[in-house]
Amino acid sequence: MNESTNGPAKIRLENLVKRFPGQAKPAVDSLSMEIPEGEIVILVGPSGCGKTTTMKMINRLIEPTSGRIFLEDEDVTKVDADQLRRRIGYVIQQIGLFPHMTIAQNIATVPRMLGWKRDRIAARVDELLETVGMDPATYRGRYPKELSGGQRQRIGVARAMSADPDVMLMDEPFGAIDPITRDRLQNEFLRLQAEMKKTIIFVTHDIDEAIKMGDRIAILREGSHIAQFDTPEQILVHPADDFVADFIGRGASLKRLGLSRVHDIELSEWPTVREDASRSEALRVIEGSDKSSALVLDSANRPRRWVAAEHLRRAGEEPLGSIGLPTDAVVQPHATLSDALNEMLTARYSCAIVVGNDGAYLGIVDIDTINDAMRSMRSVERGRMRDRLIGEDDHATEVGE
Amino acid sequence: MTFLEYLETRQEHLLELTIEHIVIVVEAIVIATVIGLVLGILTYQTRRPREIVLAITGTFLTIPSLALFGLFIVWIGLGTAPVLIALVMYALLPIVRNTIVGLREVDPSVVESAQGMGMNRVQRLLRIELPLAWPVVIAGMRVSTLVVLGIAAIGAYINGPGLGNDIFTGLARIGTSTAVYVVLGGMLGILILAVLFDLLYVLIFRLTTSRGLR
Numbered sequence: 359m360n361e362s363t364n365g366p367a368k369i370r371l372e373n374l375v376k377r378f379p380g381q382a383k384p385a386v387d388s389l390s391m392e393i394p395e396g397e398i399v400i401l402v403g404p405s406g407c408g409k410t411t412t413m414k415m416i417n418r419l420i421e422p423t424s425g426r427i428f429l430e431d432e433d434v435t436k437v438d439a440d441q442l443r444r445r446i447g448y449v450i451q452q453i454g455l456f457p458h459m460t461i462a463q464n465i466a467t468v469p470r471m472l473g474w475k476r477d478r479i480a481a482r483v484d485e486l487l488e489t490v491g492m493d494p495a496t497y498r499g500r501y502p503k504e505l506s507g508g509q510r511q512r513i514g515v516a517r518a519m520s521a522d523p524d525v526m527l528m529d530e531p532f533g534a535i536d537p538i539t540r541d542r543l544q545n546e547f548l549r550l551q552a553e554m555k556k557t558i559i560f561v562t563h564d565i566d567e568a569i570k571m572g573d574r575i576a577i578l579r580e581g582s583h584i585a586q587f588d589t590p591e592q593i594l595v596h597p598a599d600d601f602v603a604d605f606i607g608r609g610a611s612l613k614r615l616g617l618s619r620v621h622d623i624e625l626s627e628w629p630t631v632r633e634d635a636s637r638s639e640a641l642r643v644i645e646g647s648d649k650s651s652a653l654v655l656d657s658a659n660r661p662r663r664w665v666a667a668e669h670l671r672r673a674g675e676e677p678l679g680s681i682g683l684p685t686d687a688v689v690q691p692h693a694t695l696s697d698a699l700n701e702m703l704t705a706r707y708s709c710a711i712v713v714g715n716d717g718a719y720l721g722i723v724d725i726d727t728i729n730d731a732m733r734s735m736r737s738v739e740r741g742r743m744r745d746r747l748i749g750e751d752d753h754a755t756e757v758g759e
Numbered sequence: 760m761t762f763l764e765y766l767e768t769r770q771e772h773l774l775e776l777t778i779e780h781i782v783i784v785v786e787a788i789v790i791a792t793v794i795g796l797v798l799g800i801l802t803y804q805t806r807r808p809r810e811i812v813l814a815i816t817g818t819f820l821t822i823p824s825l826a827l828f829g830l831f832i833v834w835i836g837l838g839t840a841p842v843l844i845a846l847v848m849y850a851l852l853p854i855v856r857n858t859i860v861g862l863r864e865v866d867p868s869v870v871e872s873a874q875g876m877g878m879n880r881v882q883r884l885l886r887i888e889l890p891l892a893w894p895v896v897i898a899g900m901r902v903s904t905l906v907v908l909g910i911a912a913i914g915a916y917i918n919g920p921g922l923g924n925d926i927f928t929g930l931a932r933i934g935t936s937t938a939v940y941v942v943l944g945g946m947l948g949i950l951i952l953a954v955l956f957d958l959l960y961v962l963i964f965r966l967t968t969s970r971g972l973r
Binding site for chain 2: 417
């Protein structure tokens with residue numbers, strides 16, 4: 359619970375309590391936590407656990423019953439709430455774009471309240487539209503109803519970032535979007551965050567989203583009690599208790615695959631042959647390996663075809679580049695192991711081909727590769743855990759003496 | 760004399776009455792809109808006051824106009840002032856009601872995001888809630904205008920202005936040669952005004968409602 363954090367705390371919650379009138383139990387019961395600067399901290403938990411209430415107390419949309427909130431060591435529990443909110447970006451699931459205002463006016467809301475000059479606002483609006491991948495000339499004059507759900511969500515994020523707040527609060531921001539668009543928006547947002555390094559509090563009820571988006575995850579139980587506050591890796595490998603284990607659910611190993619990337623693991627080899635090689639040479643390569651096929655590469659080392667022995671024995675004079683089967687299941691090094699596994703399951707030879715950014719062949723991932731990777735990750739974690747226990751023992755003896 | 764000939768000989772007189780009619784209706788609607796907006800804004804969030812306001816303005820609308828005008832002679836006297844007061848009373852309900860409905864129909868997530876961005880209560884009301892409720896308010900004003908156009912005619916009973924004067928004059932002289940024409944002239948003027956006001960509201964709606972809401 360008192361997991362030490364690396365960076366300085368950007369937000370500090372101290373014994374925060376929220377008691378709604380007419381309810382026996384407090385919605386948030388004496389919560390203390392530190393949010394490190396520049397990280398995405400996820401508040402996740404079953405519905406009714408108080409995660410949204412906790413988040414809304416940070417920008418004081420809900421006033422805490424007691425306790426204190428510090429933003430960069432400044433006690434903001436009693437400052438002017440409207441002024442405070444202009445310093446904190448806010449994105450909600452329903453997005454809440456203003457339907458009677460254009461996209462540009464929506465994004466300009468906070469800068470206008472802060473009294474920015476017109477041309478500064480206009481420049482900022484265009485910059486943000488570029489940032490979220492929407493052409494300013496096309497979109498700045500449109501109205502929210504003229505956008506798709508995914509585009510509205512992008513504008514919601516752009517609007518929250520308009521005055522460049524250090525801190526952003528996001529309440530299930532991708533919750534109401536179809537799974538494919540959601541995945542794309544999540545990736546876009548992670549890419550943005552890699553540059554922005556904002557401090558983000560992100561509420562979700564979806565543990566998979568938490569694992570994907572979070573630098574750190576706080577799993578909350580009823581009353582906003584922290585069950586575990588840790589990195590996604592630690593939570594998956596060492597759930598603190600049964601509640602956390604239950605919440606993660608079965609398939610924690612599968613979820614771990616979503617955390618490791620292809621470039622983190624050692625790739626396997628597959629027999630390869632150049633497309634200008636002769637058939638007999640290709641046959642020799644296959645027979646010299648334990649595989650039933652070879653991967654044909656073009657002059658730039660890009661995978662072209664799968665060629666099996668039976669393709670080669672069949673009569674014909676066509677070059678290697680036009681016989682056999684097209685390559686499928688191609689992944690890039692930044693793909694997650696879970697992506698690679700997914701490709702692999704539908705691939706012809708049960709493996710995924712890994713190519714670099716230039717499309718050149720790097721190696722393959724198959725089920726054994728993934729298995730080895732998982733095993734070594736577990737032993738590394740076990741080793742780390744053992745070291746920590748020994749360290750604590752040493753400490754205990756020292757104190758004892 | 761045909762009806763058209765009658766209209767031609769009385770054009771100036773009819774135009775004068777029509778203008779009087781327009782003026783009192785517009786005055787009543789403007790005053791009722793101001794009062795209606797204020798009452799709506801003050802009460803839309805709280806249940807009891809909202810019900811009380813709607814009950815009172817609803818009762819106004821059920822009072823027979825002739826009876827109300829009669830009582831006003833006793834309390835206020837004759838002329839334009841009592842008519843104007845009565846018309847405002849009749850115009851209130853549709854406007855208050857639509858203001859309340861319009862404000863309550865604003866998507867709560869829109870208001871929450873406005874608040875989350877640091878808009879204070881007044882900013883939220885003026886920049887977000889009222890503009891979003893406006894099309895509904897205009898619809899209320901349109902209904903009130905039609906109601907008041909007709910009732911204004913009865914105002915002539917207590918020496919009020921407008922086309923009602925010809926209607927009452929004509930009715931008093933039924934049996935004489937042009938009496939029916941006089942009554943029909945006043946009615947025709949009101950009908951034409953109803954159509955014109957309706958067109959005017961289409962125009963106002965276009966001019967004052969954001970393209971994002973249409």
